[in-house]
Amino acid sequence: MSLQMISTVSNSSLLQPGSSLLNFDGHVFFFGQKGWPKRSCPTGVFLLDIKQNELKMKPAFFSKDSCYLPPLRYPALCTLRSDARADEYQYVIHGGKTPNNDLSDKIYFMSLVSKTSKKMTFQCIEKDLGGDVPEARYGHTINVVHSRGKSMSVLFGGRSYIPLAQRTTEKWNSVVDCLSSVFLIDFEFGCCTSYILPELQDGLSFHVSIARGDTIYILGGHSLQNNTRSPNLYKLKIDLPLGSPAVTCTILPGGISVSSAIVTQISDTEFVLVGGYHSDNQKRLVCNTIVLEDSKIEIVESLSPEWTPDIKHCRMWFGCDMGKGSVLLGIPGANKQLIPDANYFYILRCKGAEEDKEEELITQICSQTSSEDPGDSTPFEDSEEFCFSAEANSFDADDADTYNEDDEEDESETGYWITCCASCNIDINTWVPFYSTELNKPAMILCSSGAGHWVHAQCMDLSETMLLRLSEANVKYFCNKHVDLNKGLQTPQKVVCLKKQPMKPLRKKKTMKLSTSTKKSFLRRLFE
Numbered sequence: 001m002s003l004q005m006i007s008t009v010s011n012s013s014l015l016q017p018g019s020s021l022l023n024f025d026g027h028v029f030f031f032g033q034k035g036w037p038k039r040s041c042p043t044g045v046f047l048l049d050i051k052q053n054e055l056k057m058k059p060a061f062f063s064k065d066s067c068y069l070p071p072l073r074y075p076a077l078c079t080l081r082s083d084a085r086a087d088e089y090q091y092v093i094h095g096g097k098t099p100n101n102d103l104s105d106k107i108y109f110m111s112l113v114s115k116t117s118k119k120m121t122f123q124c125i126e127k128d129l130g131g132d133v134p135e136a137r138y139g140h141t142i143n144v145v146h147s148r149g150k151s152m153s154v155l156f157g158g159r160s161y162i163p164l165a166q167r168t169t170e171k172w173n174s175v176v177d178c179l180s181s182v183f184l185i186d187f188e189f190g191c192c193t194s195y196i197l198p199e200l201q202d203g204l205s206f207h208v209s210i211a212r213g214d215t216i217y218i219l220g221g222h223s224l225q226n227n228t229r230s231p232n233l234y235k236l237k238i239d240l241p242l243g244s245p246a247v248t249c250t251i252l253p254g255g256i257s258v259s260s261a262i263v264t265q266i267s268d269t270e271f272v273l274v275g276g277y278h279s280d281n282q283k284r285l286v287c288n289t290i291v292l293e294d295s296k297i298e299i300v301e302s303l304s305p306e307w308t309p310d311i312k313h314c315r316m317w318f319g320c321d322m323g324k325g326s327v328l329l330g331i332p333g334a335n336k337q338l339i340p341d342a343n344y345f346y347i348l349r350c351k352g353a354e355e356d357k358e359e360e361l362i363t364q365i366c367s368q369t370s371s372e373d374p375g376d377s378t379p380f381e382d383s384e385e386f387c388f389s390a391e392a393n394s395f396d397a398d399d400a401d402t403y404n405e406d407d408e409e410d411e412s413e414t415g416y417w418i419t420c421c422a423s424c425n426i427d428i429n430t431w432v433p434f435y436s437t438e439l440n441k442p443a444m445i446l447c448s449s450g451a452g453h454w455v456h457a458q459c460m461d462l463s464e465t466m467l468l469r470l471s472e473a474n475v476k477y478f479c480n481k482h483v484d485l486n487k488g489l490q491t492p493q494k495v496v497c498l499k500k501q502p503m504k505p506l507r508k509k510k511t512m513k514l515s516t517s518t519k520k521s522f523l524r525r526l527f528e
Contacts, residue, residue: 001287001305003329006345007054014046014057015330015343017318018073021048022091024112027120028322029060032073036099044071045122055345063113066124072096072104074138076155078211080109080187081144092144092153092187095137101173103136103160107185127187132194134183135160141218142185143211147240154216154238155183157204159224172432177203177224182236184245199234199249202226206259210271210290214238217297220276222259229278231257233297254299258284260318264350266325269293272302272350274327275319283317287350305348325351416441420455421481434458435467445470449482 019032022045030046037044041059049056062069075096081089090111096104107127114121140158144151159175161167167174180200184193207221218234233255239246261276261284271290278284289302311317311331319329327348417428426442435443435457443457445467457467460480470477 001303002349003305003308004053004347004349005308006050006347013343015345016073017330018097020072020075020077020093021320021322022077022110023323024120024122025115030057031069031071031093032075032096033071034099035071037071044069047120061119061121063121063123066122067108067126069093069108069110069124070098070104072098075104076140076142076158078142078144078153080153081151092142094134094142094155095140095158097138103138105134105136109187127190129185129190129192131192132183133192134194135178137178139205140178141207141209143209143216145211145214145216145238145240147214147238150240152238152240152245153185153187154211154236155185156181156209156216156218156236157207157221159203159205169432170430172430175224177205179203182247182249184238184247193245195247197247197249199251202230204230208261208263208273210263210292212292214240215295217292219273219299220256220258220261229257229259231255233299235297252297254297256288256299262319262321262327263290264321264323264325264327266351272325272327273299274348274350275317275329281315283314285312308346310344311346319348322347325349416444418454420444420453421459421479424456424459426456426459435464437464437468443467445477447479447482448476449478453479455479 014033015030016034019030019034022029022031028048030048031044033044033046043060043062045060045062046057047060049058072093073096076094078092079089080092090109093108093110094106098104107129109125109127111123112120113123134155137158137160140155142153142155144153157180158178160178162171162174162176179196180203181194181196182200184195185191202223202225204218204221204223208219210217210219214237216236216238218236220229222229233252235250235252237248237250239248256273258273258276258278262274263271264274265271269292271292273288273290276284285304285307287302287304289300291298291300311329314331317329317331319327322328327350329346329348330343331346333344417426418424420426431442437443444454445457445460445462447453447455462470
């Protein structure tokens with residue numbers, strides 16, 4: 001095995017745990033960015049272009065008849081072919097979290113409709129299901145099995161929010177394990193059927209599932225109810241006769257107690273298991289080889305790479321399968337880099353370079369390698385990973401199309417969850433919208449005291465009307481702590497006395513002056 005570091009790029013903060021990768025014709029596309037898409041790439045889907053150990057991101061496009069595909073984190077993905085040996089395929093995307101932390105129960109089909117040297121266009125269609133429709137969830141897996149010339153999807157595991165009627169302010173974002181039901185989904189007719197198997201007692205999430213033919217192997221995973229990582233290895237066999245499907249489950253020996261592990265395929269029958277966690281804060285640095293032959297599975301310990309000191313000493317790590325024996329690994333770099341939320345990335349190659357030219361294997365891998373994100377109110381702090389499905393190759397496109405995150409406004413949410421004052425009670429795990437203008441972040445207002453600092457409007461007891469007035473008016477605002485201090489430091493304004501206007505004097509009545517001749521004439525007439 002060989003480990004090689006990839007140069008960090010300025011827009012790597014979009015590559016956050018919980019995202020996914022889709023492979024079309026050897027090109028890998030990133031899906032499920034942090035936050036809502038920006039104007040530079042409204043679709044939220046990017047081409048990952050890796051050249052000379054440098055990663056670049058270029059926006060992708062959708063056809064006009066496509067439905068809207070939100071940026072979903074921790075969804076379940078798999079490839080769907082018309083038959084096991086078909087070359088053309090499309091991706092099935094189910095569930096996941098939206099940027100508002102809402103869970104999706106929708107299912108999408110994403111396919112490539114056109115391709116040029118500079119542009120690849122996708123089509124996304126939402127599929128309606130009937131019957132036992134799976135509830136909204138995340139951290140689950142979906143696989144496709146083939147039996148008797150038929151194909152059917154199998155969905156298992158995951159987590160969901162507690163029922164709405166049981167939610168309280170303190171437990172608004174609390175999650176629980178989904179029921180350990182196995183769902184068979186027939187996309188041709190759009191119907192779902194759930195099966196309850198006695199061998200599957202506890203719900204699992206962030207497990208690894210490998211599908212081959214009519215069999216699915218489920219390895220590892222975490223159970224919230226017991227806070228344990230199951231050491232069991234489950235074998236699901238699905239028979240698709242002309243009548244009703246038959247689903248059986250067998251518990252096999254030789255499992256591994258691990259969660260958030262990554263699986264990559266190195267040959268037709270061999271896989272490599274990398275990473276994961278033994279416990280909440282203990283990484284698993286051991287690698288294993290998984291061999292599938294004649295409906296049997298064998299797991300043995302294999303040689304591990306020479307991990308770097310940064311990987312050994314970091315508290316968490318994440319990564320995913322890149323296909324053809326390569327794995328992308330990431331460790332947090334927020335404390336070491338000037339760019340917030342940026343990560344360090346490595347490529348782990350599990351086989352020799354001469355074997356990389358082999359044809360893409362038909363065996364499907366669906367590895368849901370993720371864990372709790374900071375939005376969930378549980379103590380579990382496992383890794384949060386991407387879902388890669390194929391090797392990242394270079395894409396001969398014009399570099400002018402490269403996405404530049406510096407062109408966008410900073411939408412980091414880090415500053416929204418600060419302790420703004422001594423009485424601040426805003427917590428990311430329990431916060432619910434208070435104002436009608438709030439969506440997924442609390443409203444804040446700038447206090448003009450000193451160099452200025454941000455406070456939560458709710459902690460300042462501001463009414464919604466006052467908050468709107470302050471946001472519209474060009475006036476300075478002072479928080480409850482500094483409002484009295486600001487008044488004391490202000491110089492009293494000089495009171496301007498109003499001058500009373502003097503009353504106008506009354507005008508004298510004008511008297512008519514008569515000339516002497518007029519007076520004589522008047523007197524003469526008077527005595528006549």
